[in-house]
Amino acid sequence: xxxxxxxxxGRCLPKNIVTNAQLSRQVDTSDEWIASRTGxxxxxxxxxxxxxxxxxxxxxxxxxxxGINPEQVGxxxxxxxxxxxxxxxxxxxxxxxxxxxxxxxxFDLNAACSGFVYGLTVxxxxxxxxxxxxxxxxxSEIMSRTLDFADRATCVLFGDGAGAVVVEASDSHNFxxxxxxxxxxxxxxxxxxxxxxxxxxxxxxxxxxxLPRCIHETLNKAGRSLDEVDYVVCHxxxxxxxxxxxxxxxxxxxxxxxxVQYYGNTSAASIPIALDEMxxxxxxAAGSRVLCxxxxxxxxxxxxxxxx
Ligand code: COA
Numbered sequence: 001x002x003x004x005x006x007x008x009x010g011r012c013l014p015k016n017i018v019t020n021a022q023l024s025r026q027v028d029t030s031d032e033w034i035a036s037r038t039g040x041x042x043x044x045x046x047x048x049x050x051x052x053x054x055x056x057x058x059x060x061x062x063x064x065x066x067g068i069n070p071e072q073v074g075x076x077x078x079x080x081x082x083x084x085x086x087x088x089x090x091x092x093x094x095x096x097x098x099x100x101x102x103x104x105x106x107f108d109l110n111a112a113c114s115g116f117v118y119g120l121t122v123x124x125x126x127x128x129x130x131x132x133x134x135x136x137x138x139x140s141e142i143m144s145r146t147l148d149f150a151d152r153a154t155c156v157l158f159g160d161g162a163g164a165v166v167v168e169a170s171d172s173h174n175f176x177x178x179x180x181x182x183x184x185x186x187x188x189x190x191x192x193x194x195x196x197x198x199x200x201x202x203x204x205x206x207x208x209x210x211l212p213r214c215i216h217e218t219l220n221k222a223g224r225s226l227d228e229v230d231y232v233v234c235h236x237x238x239x240x241x242x243x244x245x246x247x248x249x250x251x252x253x254x255x256x257x258x259x260v261q262y263y264g265n266t267s268a269a270s271i272p273i274a275l276d277e278m279x280x281x282x283x284x285a286a287g288s289r290v291l292c293x294x295x296x297x298x299x300x301x302x303x304x305x306x307x308x
Contacts, residue, residue: 002170002171002172002173002174002175003124003170003171003173003175003176004120004123004124004167004168004169004173004175004307005167005168005170005172005173005307006167006168006275006284006306006308007066007167007168008061008062008063008064008066008067008068008166009061009164009165009166009272009276009279010057010059010061010063010065010163010164010165010276011058011061011162011163011164011276011277012053012054012057012061012162013044013054013160013162013273014044014045014047014049014054014160014161015044015047015049016044016045016047017042017043017044018042018043019041019042020040023155023156026149027149027150027152028152029152033156038156038157038260038264039239039240039260039261040156040157040238040261040264040265041262042262042263042264043158043159043160043262043263043264044160044161045144045159045160046142046144049142049160050142051080051082051083051140051141051142051162052084052090052140054142054160054161054162055078055080055090055094055138055140055162055164056093056097056098057162058138058162058163058164058272058276059164061164061276062136062164062165062166062276063098063166065166065279066134068134068166070098070099071101071132072132072133072134073098073100073104073132073134073135073136074126074127074130074134074135075106075122075130075135075136076091076094076095076098076100076104076105076106076107076136076138077106077107077108077109077119077123077135077137077138078090078091078094078107078108078109078119078138079109079110079115079116079118079137079138079140079268080108080109080110080115080139080141080267081112081115081141081146081190081267081297082143082145082146082267083108089106089107089108090108090138091106091107094106094136094138100136101132104130104132105126109122111268111294111296111300111302112188112267112296112297112298112300113237113267113270113294113295113296113297113300114179114268114294114295114296114300114302115267115268115294116137116139116268116269116270116272116292116294117179117271117292117293117304118294118300118302119137119138119139119268120137120167120175120177120304120306121177121179121302121304123135123137123167124167124169124175127169128169133168134166134167134168134169135166136165137164137165137167137272138162138163138165138272139163139266139267139268139269139270139272139273140161140162140163140268141266141267141268141269142160143158143159143160143265143266143267144158144160146196147195148196151195151197153198153200154196154198154200156264157237157264157265158196158265158266158267159263159264159266160266161263161266161269161273162269162272163270163272163273163274163275163276164276165272165275173307174305174307175304175305175306176218176222176304176305177218177221177302177304177305178217178218178303178304179301179302180210180214180300180302181298181301182299183299184298184299186202187199187202187203187206188203188296188297188298188299190297204240204241206295206299207237207241207295208241208244208245208248210301211245211293211295211301212245214293214295214301214302215232215291215303218293218303218304218305221305222305224289224305226249228289229290230255230283230288230289230290231255231256231257231278231288231290231291232251232257232291233256233257233271233274233275233278233290233291233292234256234257235265235270235271235294235296236258236259236260236263236265236266236271236273236274237260237270237296239258239260239261242256242258242260257274257283259273259274259277267296268294275290275292284308285308286308287307288308289305289306289307290306290308291304291305291306292306
C-alpha cells in the first residue's frame with residue numbers, strides 16, 4: 001500500500017452563530033479589533049451540541065458521501081482536545097452511533113490543532129496492517145468549553161465544530177507527512193478542567209516560523225513542488241498568519257484556502273471543515289492534491305500531502 005485516497009468528507013457546525021458585534025456586548029472588544037488582528041468575523045458556539053454529536057454528524061455525512069458501508073471501516077480516529085469524557089473517547093461513541101465494526105481500533109488523539117494531520121498519518125499506518133480498506137479521521141472540538149470569557153485576548157479567537165474524512169488505502173495515490181513536537185507549556189496551555197492560556201505574540205512567532213518550514217519539508221519528502229499542489233489548507237487560526245506564509249513563500253494567494261472568517265479557530269476541526277467546504281463547493285475532485293498544514297498547542301506541527 002503506497003498511500004491514501006480521500007473518498008468522502010463531512011462537517012457539522014453548531015447552529016448558534018456569534019458575531020463579533022454580539023461578542024463585544026459581552027467582552028471588552030470590538031469587531032474592528034478582532035477582524036483586523038485575526039480576520040475572524042463570527043464563530044459557531046455549541047449550545048445543546050456535544051463533541052460526540054457533532055463528530056457523529058460529520059462522520060455520517062463523510063460515510064454517505066463516500067458511499068461505503070460502516071462494516072468496511074478499519075479504524076476510527078478523532079482528533080480532539082475537548083472530548084466530552086476522559087473515557088469513553090469520542091471515537092468509542094462514534095463506534096456505537098455509526099455502528100462501526102467491533103474488531104477495529106477507535107480512539108481519540110490529542111495533538112491540539114495539529115491533530116487532524118497526526119490522525120491521517122496514524123490512519124495510514126493502521127490501514128497498512130489491517131484488513132479493511134477505509135478509515136474515518138475526524139477533528140471535533142468544543143473550544144468554547146476551554147475559554148475564559150474575561151480574557152479578551154484569547155476568547156475572541158476560537159469556535160466550535162467538527163469535520164470528517166473517509167480515506168481509503170490506495171496503491172495509486174500518494175500520502176506523505178511530516179510531524180513535529182516541541183514540548184512547551186508556557187506559550188499555549190490548557191490545564192485539565194481549566195481554561196486556555198496563551199502568549200499570543202509567541203504563538204504568532206512560532207506559527208510564522210514553523211508553517212513555511214513544514215510546507216517545504218512536506219513537499220521535499222513528497223518530491224513535489226508547490227506548483228503541483230492544487231490547494232494549501234493551513235490550520236485556520238488567523239488570517240494574518242496565513243498571509244505571512246503566502247508572502248514568505250512568494251506563493252499565489254488563491255492557492256491558500258481561507259475560511260477562518262466564518263468559524264474562528266476550531267483547533268483540530270479546522271482542516272477537515274475546510275476540506276469539506278472545498279469539496280462541496282466543487283473545488284476538490286478526483287486527482288486533486290492538497291497540502292494540509294497544522295500547528296498548535298504542544299507545541300506540535302504537521303504537514304500532509306493528500307490526494308483525492
Ligand atoms: N479586543 C480589543 N483589544 C484587545 C483584545 C481584544 N479582543 N485582545 C487584546 N487586546 C489589546 C491588548 O490588551 C493590547 O492592549 P495594550 O497595547 O493596551 O496592552 C493590544 O490589544 C495589543 O495586544 P497584542 O497581544 O499585542 O495584539 P497582537 O497584535 O499581537 O494580536 C493576537 C494578538 C492574539 C491576535 C495575535 O498575537 C495572534 O494571532 N497570535 C496567534 C494566536 C493563535 O493563532 N493561537 C492559536 C494557535 S493554534
